Amino acid sequence: MQRLQLRFRLVPFLLLMTILSQSLGALGASAANGGPAAVTLQPADNNPVVPANAQLSVTFDEAISRGTAGTVLIKEVASNNTVGSYDIATDMTRLSISPNNQLNILPAPGALQAGLDYYVQITPGSLVGSSGYFGGITDATAWNFHVIAADTTPPAVSAFAPSSGDAMSATGALSITFNEPVQAASGSIQIVRRDTQDAQVISVLSSAVTGSGTNVIRVQPPTRLAASTQYDVLIDNGAFVDAVGNKFAGISGPYIWSFSTTASAVAAPQFIYPARGAAAVNGDAPITLQLQFQTGMKAGATGNITVKKGIEQRDGGNDSRQLFAHYL
Structure with missing residues (x-):
């Protein structure tokens, strides 16, 4: 009888210890949940029209670097077969990190087949930022997409603003509308003053260039333009690429995209x-x-x-x- 009473008295104590242990574990997991967070997946989760030659990317909320171990896996949904396995620490061909906090994944040729569904996983801790290690992508449904035929057509410009030959304010911004979403890749945009050939050279990865990932790229000249002056805009080949890496050909000469600035609104004193x-x-x-x-x-x-x-x-x-x- 005394044994039985003792056992009943132990039950609340064991229950308390279990709850405490779970609470401490939860606190430990919460404390370990720091690190860079993925803010954009390219292509987006559940995208139904991803070209077979697509490049994949993850954009983070802070700068990232490679960890000492970890893998990016691409798996086919129906069979669960691995079609791509890339070591984050050592693979410099299929994996790269851009200055804009982006991990780029270039699947091997033929890895993605039209008509099939795929998902991507990233080993926890394989990427590191100033706030800690990336928690990874381990769920088979967190980042999946459907593949269609390969895309080999480069992006093209639908409209310039101001239109070539038009005028804008000396403090205004330029914009380029493409026929498909584009990413800023590398290179620069030059705004060349025609009478003196002085140029503002603006990196496409600078804060002066916005809209990466959309159809519209906006360029705010860091330095005010001169009033009542003609300008030409030059863009490096490959400065912008589409979702599969097809390069925009750029603008290499004058008079293709030219504009003038309006007179100053302030009269001379x-x-x-x-x-x-x-x-x-x-x-x-x-x-x-x-x-x-x-x-x-x-x-x-x-x-x-x-x-x-x-x-x-x-x-x-x-x-x-x-x-x-x-x-x-």
């Missing part, structure tokens, strides 16, 4: 004192320069007003020095 071309201004005394604009103005973040010595004239042995203000 009037010089109140000293007046433009004024003579006999006493340069030895303090001078307060006065300019009058047609609209309200405020100081900008950068720039200078420089006063330079101008032409020195002599009249009957008397020096008359003219001062000219140069405004930047």
Whole structure:
């Protein structure tokens, strides 16, 4: 009887220990759930029209690097057969990491067959970021897709904005509309001033270029363009690629995409004192320069007003020095 009573008394204690153990385990799992998170899958999960020559990619919320061990597996759904197995630590041919926090997966030729369904898995801990190890993709339904015939057609431009020959504000943005979604790959966009051939060179992977993964790429020139000026836009071959890696041919010459900037909305100032071309201004005394604009103005973040010595004239042995203000 005493044994039986003791056993009943132990039950709550064992139950408490079990709950505590599970709680601690849950806390440990939660603490280990840090690390980079996958924010975009290309192709998206359940995509029904993935070309057989598609490149796959995972974009993360932070920079990633290769771990010391781990594998990317591509498996056919119906048979569960592995059609691609790539070691993350050592495979530099089929796996690459882009500066935009992206793991790129290039299946071997013939790995994906039209008409079949596939899924992708990534070993937990095989990628590492500043916040820890990637938790991996282990579920057979987390990233799957249906394959269609291969795509060999490069992306083409549907529209430029501004259209070639049109005008835009000197502070405006450029945009390129493609006939299919494209990814920024490598290279640059150049905005070339036609009269001087000065160019802004903008990396397609910089923050000035947005819209990667969509049909519309937007380019915001980091430096303000000159008003009332003509420009040409050049784009490197392969700067943008489609979902399977087909390269956009780019723009290699002038007059293909050209535009002009509109006149500045701010009229030139009037010089109140000293007046433009004024003579006999006493340069030895303090001078307060006065300019009058047609609209309200405020100081900008950068720039200078420089006063330079101008032409020195002599009249009957008397020096008359003219001062000219140069405004930047």
